[in-house]
Amino acid sequence: MPEKKILTKNCGKIDPGDVSTYEAEGGFKALEKTLRISPEEVIAEVKASGLRGRGGAGFPCGAKWELARKSKGDEKVLICNADEGEVGTFKDRYLLQHDPFSLMEGMAIAGYAIGAGKGYIYLRSEYHYLLEGLQKAIDQSKEKGYLKDLEIEIREGAGAYICGEESALMNSIEGKRGESRFRPPFPPESGLFEKPTIINNVETLVNVPHIIQNGSEWYGAMGTDESKGTKLFCVSGDVARPGVYEMELGCDLKELVMDLAGAKEIKMIQVGGSTGGIIPSDMLSTPLAYETILGSGAVMVFDQTRDVVDFTYRTMEFLNEESCGKCTPCREGTEVMVGVLGRLVNGEGVDGDMEVLEELSDTMKLSALCGLGQTAPVPVLDTLKYFRKDYENRISQSVFLRSLKTVNG
Amino acid sequence: MGDVKLIIDGTEVSGPSGMTILEAANETDINIPTLCHRPDLKPEGNCRICVVEVEGSPRLVASCHTPITEGMVINTCTPKALAARKTVVELLIAGHTGPCVTDECAKDCELHYLAAELEVGPPRFQVKARRSYPMETLSPYVQRDMGRCILCRRCVRACTEIAKKNVFSMAYRGFHSKVVVDCDVPLDKEECRDCGICIDYCPTSALTKPNKGVS
Amino acid sequence: MERDQLLGMIKEEQAKNGSVSDGAMAHIAQTLHLPIGNVYGVTTFYSFLSTRPLGRHVIHICKSVPCFLQNGAMMAAAIEKELGISPGETTSDGRFSFELTNCIGACDQAPAMLVDDEVYGDLTPEKIGEILKSFE
Numbered sequence: 001m002p003e004k005k006i007l008t009k010n011c012g013k014i015d016p017g018d019v020s021t022y023e024a025e026g027g028f029k030a031l032e033k034t035l036r037i038s039p040e041e042v043i044a045e046v047k048a049s050g051l052r053g054r055g056g057a058g059f060p061c062g063a064k065w066e067l068a069r070k071s072k073g074d075e076k077v078l079i080c081n082a083d084e085g086e087v088g089t090f091k092d093r094y095l096l097q098h099d100p101f102s103l104m105e106g107m108a109i110a111g112y113a114i115g116a117g118k119g120y121i122y123l124r125s126e127y128h129y130l131l132e133g134l135q136k137a138i139d140q141s142k143e144k145g146y147l148k149d150l151e152i153e154i155r156e157g158a159g160a161y162i163c164g165e166e167s168a169l170m171n172s173i174e175g176k177r178g179e180s181r182f183r184p185p186f187p188p189e190s191g192l193f194e195k196p197t198i199i200n201n202v203e204t205l206v207n208v209p210h211i212i213q214n215g216s217e218w219y220g221a222m223g224t225d226e227s228k229g230t231k232l233f234c235v236s237g238d239v240a241r242p243g244v245y246e247m248e249l250g251c252d253l254k255e256l257v258m259d260l261a262g263a264k265e266i267k268m269i270q271v272g273g274s275t276g277g278i279i280p281s282d283m284l285s286t287p288l289a290y291e292t293i294l295g296s297g298a299v300m301v302f303d304q305t306r307d308v309v310d311f312t313y314r315t316m317e318f319l320n321e322e323s324c325g326k327c328t329p330c331r332e333g334t335e336v337m338v339g340v341l342g343r344l345v346n347g348e349g350v351d352g353d354m355e356v357l358e359e360l361s362d363t364m365k366l367s368a369l370c371g372l373g374q375t376a377p378v379p380v381l382d383t384l385k386y387f388r389k390d391y392e393n394r395i396s397q398s399v400f401l402r403s404l405k406t407v408n409g
Numbered sequence: 410m411g412d413v414k415l416i417i418d419g420t421e422v423s424g425p426s427g428m429t430i431l432e433a434a435n436e437t438d439i440n441i442p443t444l445c446h447r448p449d450l451k452p453e454g455n456c457r458i459c460v461v462e463v464e465g466s467p468r469l470v471a472s473c474h475t476p477i478t479e480g481m482v483i484n485t486c487t488p489k490a491l492a493a494r495k496t497v498v499e500l501l502i503a504g505h506t507g508p509c510v511t512d513e514c515a516k517d518c519e520l521h522y523l524a525a526e527l528e529v530g531p532p533r534f535q536v537k538a539r540r541s542y543p544m545e546t547l548s549p550y551v552q553r554d555m556g557r558c559i560l561c562r563r564c565v566r567a568c569t570e571i572a573k574k575n576v577f578s579m580a581y582r583g584f585h586s587k588v589v590v591d592c593d594v595p596l597d598k599e600e601c602r603d604c605g606i607c608i609d610y611c612p613t614s615a616l617t618k619p620n621k622g623v624s
Numbered sequence: 625m626e627r628d629q630l631l632g633m634i635k636e637e638q639a640k641n642g643s644v645s646d647g648a649m650a651h652i653a654q655t656l657h658l659p660i661g662n663v664y665g666v667t668t669f670y671s672f673l674s675t676r677p678l679g680r681h682v683i684h685i686c687k688s689v690p691c692f693l694q695n696g697a698m699m700a701a702a703i704e705k706e707l708g709i710s711p712g713e714t715t716s717d718g719r720f721s722f723e724l725t726n727c728i729g730a731c732d733q734a735p736a737m738l739v740d741d742e743v744y745g746d747l748t749p750e751k752i753g754e755i756l757k758s759f760e
Contacts, residue, residue, distance in 0.1 A: 084729050085726075085727065085729075086727070087688045087689055087690065087726070087727040087731075088688075088689065088690050088727065088731050089727075089729065089731075090729040090730065090731055090732055092729075093729050093730075124729070125635075125670075125672050126672075126684075126725075126727075126728040126729060126738065127729065128741040129741050129742055129743060155631075155632075156631075156632075156635065157631075157670070158631060158634070158635055158670035158671075158672045158673050159670045159671035159672030159673070159725070160582070160669065160670050160671065161726060161727075172631060173628060174627065174628050175626075175627040175628045175629060175630030175631055175656075175666065176627075176630075176666065177579060177582075177665055177666055177669040178669060178670070179579075179669075182452075182453075182454040182471065182474045182475075184475070184476060193628075234731065234732070235732075236690035236693075236731035236732060236734060237689070237690055237693045237731075238693060242690075242731065242732040242733075242734070243732045244732070270689075274688075274689075274727075298731075300689060300690055300693075300731075302693070306693070311689065314688075314689055314692060315689060318688060318689075318726055318727075320583060320584065321583060321671075321726065322583070322726060323582070323583040323584070324582060324583065324669075325560070325581070325582050325583040325584065325585070325586035326453075326455050326586075327454070327455050327456070327457055328455065328456050328457050328458075328497045328500055328501060328560075329457055329493075329496075329497060329500070331560070331583060331584055331586065332500035332501065332503065332504050332534075332536070332584070333500060334583075334584075335504065335536050335537070335583075335584040336500065336503065336534045336535065336536055338537070339535060339536055339537045342537070356533060356534065359496060359533070360496065360500075360534070362492070362493075362496075363492070363493045363496035363497065365468070366460070366468050366469045366489060366493050367457045367460045367468070367469045367471075367493040367497065368457070369454060369455070369457065369471075374468065575659040575661070575662075576659075576661075577661065578659060578661025578662050578664065578665040579665050580661070580664050580665040580668045580669075581668045581669070582668070582669050582671075589661055589664060589665070590661060591659075591660045591661050591664065592646045592649060592660060592661075592664045592675070593664065593668075
């Protein structure tokens, strides 16, 4: 299956600094069509398309919009999540760099559908260099009259992975610490400033104009039963050609990383970012879809020379540093896990280390407050499942080395 | 009673919409342990001690902030819920400094009470470095030993919501999170008087009256 | 002024003065009618904000997995050697501060770094030397 460029069709073709080049490619035609039908019809079309959130969680987009549309409250808010902090993910950056107008059109349609007058783009501060271009895209789209009913404001983060989590993101916009909130209430009911709020990822919103323009039937013909449309995959790590690849959902992981990105002698692949699942080399023909493995679309490739325990340690260190610290299982659990994995990496493992990791994983998965803590154990559990021997070796080596010291000491 | 009907531990219960699982359980004398929660403070859901199993939910839910819904079937003492509570208590014990296990404050420590209740055994978890902060003795009203703090934030909320003072704030992130005063200075603030509310709400011996003293 | 301006104000202060001092936090707190502790709490939450003075330019080198796989650690070592400082430190002439950071979303150009707000990718130790030379 070759690449299928729909979301990225304008990338490299239009001038991201000139709205008329976007218009020349048929830009804003979907918005015009939108304004001729009712918000309910727009929502019905998006629902029928089967579009699901592209940020990682995969919630059905149309259903979410419907909740916000029906929610009581005069002022509704649309937030575009451009925080893209997930390790190995850079697709939203790619879209914002090469085609910011698609996002404008997607936001205008979404705003119309849910009845939002105010829109925010929450941009991570690591992407500050995109701010000027994005503001220009807002200004030009506004000048052309495409943002008549939606006032878009960019808000910047300040270095916090957790702010990609929607409730933490809203706290951040409100000027609070970027800690997660408990749910319910869910944002479509009570979100930013307690107003009904829709938070969509950049890529999700960029799908919308194509769905409206070409219809849900056309869109639904792409992908699998539960995963419709195309997806941007961010391939990095041990590959010859890292980058963004747009593929139909359900595509073959092996084809993506080997044929397109040029990976060789693969040991494993992490799909979906730091909290994503692990695919060992003997399962490379896994289709990439919501029903199997997907997440944010990050595809990090590790070749045979890489050390699994070292990888897990680094990943847990990341999650530990980025935990907001509000709930016990995540705040304390990631700290203990970093300690255990760090000892394993340094040859100081002890019998029982794997059990401690598993025990903590269970509690974090079941009882952490938000998605970070709940999914932080995934790389630990997956590496324990597929590469248990690597852990066992680390522990037996540690035990053996210590026994030598005792004998000689 | 209310219009929302649900089942907790096999007993049919009802309550008004908006009521939490914890409140509904308490009305029928079903005890769910809590730590960061107090009935007179806004729920925060940070400690995760009060988690229960709700049929149909893949994860445990915290009872202190989850509203009841029609037809909910809740079990408060399943092996999953008990195991999670126990691990959470062990994690909290592992992360803060040790002397309180033996000193006189242990008898009043809610964390130690919970540990006994949940039959927590010998320590399984270890952090690289336990939190350690110098004792704050400047204030004539409140002595702070933040090494004993378990970050339940009851003092922060009690000071804001009940005493209406805002003396405490949360600072830093993750494991390094800390309840601070201003730009993380020892407590010695003019607006802090001898109301003692924060001391009453502290579950451990992190906040004490200066004359009581902890060696 | 509303509370939702807080993060923006802190960021503006840092952009202007290189860091966020206790005095600046007190001033912001007063403007927004917030306890100082709340301003401190927000400032210390975010890793790109600093309460201690930083150099004129801040280098953020990515240490996350995709950059690590492309010798990111070697790049960090190259900067240490070039500037004679460790992560978290500032050169004595106040020209550079050097920080390790988590994923900056430039994994297709790994190893990568940010100097101030600009991204530099496909780094090599030689390239780093050249890039740093261009900063006053």
